[in-house]
Amino acid sequence: MVLAIFCLPWVIYLIQEGSNKMKIVWLSSWPPRPCGIATYSEELITALRKAQNDIHVICHPDGGRAGEKNVYPVMNTEVHGWDETVYDTVQKINPDVVHIQHEYGLYQTSGDHASGLFRLLFRLHVQGKYPAVITYHSVYTRLNPMMRLYMDVMQCLVQAGIVHAEYQWMNLHANLGRVVDNVYVIPHGAAAAVSIPKKQAKEKLGLEGKLVLGMLGWFTQTKGFDLVLEIWDDLAGELGDNTWLVLAGDARQGDANQIDYKKKLLDLVEQCVHKDRIKVVQGSFAPEEYNSIMAAFDLMVMPYTFASQSGNLAHSFALGVPAVVSGLEGLKAEAEASGAAIPVSPGDSEELKRAILMIMGNADLRKRYVQRARAYVKKKISWSITAKKHMQVYKKAAMSMKRGARDLIPEAIL
Numbered sequence: 001m002v003l004a005i006f007c008l009p010w011v012i013y014l015i016q017e018g019s020n021k022m023k024i025v026w027l028s029s030w031p032p033r034p035c036g037i038a039t040y041s042e043e044l045i046t047a048l049r050k051a052q053n054d055i056h057v058i059c060h061p062d063g064g065r066a067g068e069k070n071v072y073p074v075m076n077t078e079v080h081g082w083d084e085t086v087y088d089t090v091q092k093i094n095p096d097v098v099h100i101q102h103e104y105g106l107y108q109t110s111g112d113h114a115s116g117l118f119r120l121l122f123r124l125h126v127q128g129k130y131p132a133v134i135t136y137h138s139v140y141t142r143l144n145p146m147m148r149l150y151m152d153v154m155q156c157l158v159q160a161g162i163v164h165a166e167y168q169w170m171n172l173h174a175n176l177g178r179v180v181d182n183v184y185v186i187p188h189g190a191a192a193a194v195s196i197p198k199k200q201a202k203e204k205l206g207l208e209g210k211l212v213l214g215m216l217g218w219f220t221q222t223k224g225f226d227l228v229l230e231i232w233d234d235l236a237g238e239l240g241d242n243t244w245l246v247l248a249g250d251a252r253q254g255d256a257n258q259i260d261y262k263k264k265l266l267d268l269v270e271q272c273v274h275k276d277r278i279k280v281v282q283g284s285f286a287p288e289e290y291n292s293i294m295a296a297f298d299l300m301v302m303p304y305t306f307a308s309q310s311g312n313l314a315h316s317f318a319l320g321v322p323a324v325v326s327g328l329e330g331l332k333a334e335a336e337a338s339g340a341a342i343p344v345s346p347g348d349s350e351e352l353k354r355a356i357l358m359i360m361g362n363a364d365l366r367k368r369y370v371q372r373a374r375a376y377v378k379k380k381i382s383w384s385i386t387a388k389k390h391m392q393v394y395k396k397a398a399m400s401m402k403r404g405a406r407d408l409i410p411e412a413i414l
Contacts, residue, residue: 022394023054025090025130028101030063030071034252034284036311037101037137038063042287044189047383048390056093058086060106077109083120091128097394098124100134100158113146121157131401132158133393135186139168141329143175152176155183159397162390164188165330166413182400184393185413187334188311189386190318190377194291201296205279207244213360214246214297214321216290217312219262224303224326224347226261229268229278231353236274239360248281248293295319298366299359303344303352307331313341318377322369324355337380340373389414 026045029038038059045055056070057063064071074085090098100117107114124130134154143151151172155161161183163169169185202208213235215225225247232245247265251258269278281293294300300316302325313334316323325331327343335341342359344351359366392414 020391021052021054022096022391022398023093024048024056024394025093025095025098026055026057026101027075027086027098028057028059029106030057030059030073031287032065033060033062037103037106039287040137040188040311041101043191043383044386044390047189047387050384051387051391053391056095058089077107077116080109082109083116083123087120087123087128090124090130095130097397098130098132099390099394100132101137102134103137113150115150118153118157121154125157129401131394131397133160133162133397134158135162135164136168137164139163139172141167141171148175152178155180158182159400160184160393162186162393165333167329167333169412183412184389186386186389186393187337187381188314189383190314190381192318192378192382192384194318196291196295196319198295198298201292204292205246205281205296207246207279207296209242211239211243211360212246212296212298213243213356214248214294214300215302216246216248216294216297216300219249219251219258219265221257221261222304222306224305225265226268227303227347227349227352228301228356229265229272231349232278233273234353235356235360236272236277238357241277243277243360245278246281246293246297247278248283248285250282250284291315291319294321297321299324299356301352301356302326302331303346304328304331305346314377314381317373317381320370320374322359322366322373324352324359338372338376340369340376 026041028041029035031038031042045057049055056072058072058075060075060077061073064073072089074089076082104114107117109116121132124132159182163183163185164187166185169183172180172183199208202210202212215228217223219225236243247269251262269275269280272278285293294316300321300323302310302313302323304326307328307330310331313323313325313331317338317340323341325335325341325343326346328346332343335343342355344355359369
């Protein structure tokens with residue numbers, strides 16, 4: 001009898017393992033909002049739905065397309081009490097698990113540091129008995145006091161946390177001053193089946209037959225795009241008339257810092273001797289346009305001055321575009337794991353220039369990097385692989401809630 005009671009949770013777990021379908025509530029930003037996490041969510045959910053999971057998205061009022069099913073744009077974080085509306089919606093859906101995509105800005109109300117999530121998670125845990133999983137999209141080697149406290153409390157309220165890189169998992173224990181036994185590593189995914197002919201992509205930009213160095217993303221100062229513009233004349237002189245630089249992106253409306261930085265970038269373009277070989281593409285791009293622009297690049301450069309990781313890098317690998325990146329945390333880790341990018345010291349213009357010249361000036365080397373990028377996506381980070389790893393975490397989280405205790409697994413690196 002005692003043995004039967006002891007084994008019951010594991011019997012339930014084995015039954016769950018045999019079932020591949022779950023009903024999942026996904027809390028996040030959502031397209032058409034121009035947001036990296038919205039794009040990430042849509043791509044991962046597509047893979048999870050292919051595995052026959054029933055997924056319901058709760059998002060901000062600017063999310064959801066006309067006629068889109070199972071999308072609930074009710075999370076108005078500009079209004080106090082938004083967490084109550086979200087909880088009521090979760091109750092109506094009655095899921096097996098709730099998965100939250102975390103970035104502080106997504107859940108912040110009047111400078112409250114996104115603490116409304118605590119109220120929501122407490123009710124999910126205590127009242128609804130809904131297991132919760134949270135993916136942290138910005139985790140740094142050193143957390144400031146607010147972030148340390150936030151993540152410490154958060155990990156007590158959820159059944160599982162997910163980070164994208166092993167260094168984030170390793171440093172989390174030191175930051176919180178304790179062993180965090182419910183955090184897992186699942187790399188940022190990418191599409192393994194994306195195929196956009198480079199010739200076609202270059203034609204769309206009017207750059208057919210050109211060698212293209214590219215930068216793509218929101219015009220935030222931490223992107224470091226100005227560093228490349230400042231060395232462009234040197235690069236253009238050494239690489240020859242057939243090489244072009246593409247600067248694609250824009251400043252977010254209403255963001256004074258980004259608007260100022262955009263002006264700085266455009267001024268730098270005008271100051272370049274070889275400005276006739278710089279193409280500026282301004283806009284907030286839909287996924288198809290974003291992919292088309294990136295596919296035209298022969299090399300992407302990401303000279304960021306501050307970052308934990310970047311979905312842009314995973315997307316570039318999916319499109320077979322190698323990269324030169326700042327040797328910052330997640331960027332450096334993914335460059336080393338893939339062998340498809342060169343990390344350089346942040347802010348070092350000479351090292352940045354040498355790395356760009358090395359790849360742009362050697363077609364055989366670029367080809368090897370392209371092959372490594374595609375192999376890395378196919379074998380390590382394709383969305384189908386990533387989705388399976390998420391299902392492992394969901395089932396463990398559900399088991400933990402049923403048992404009333406965490407179901408520890410020996411593998412934290414999935």
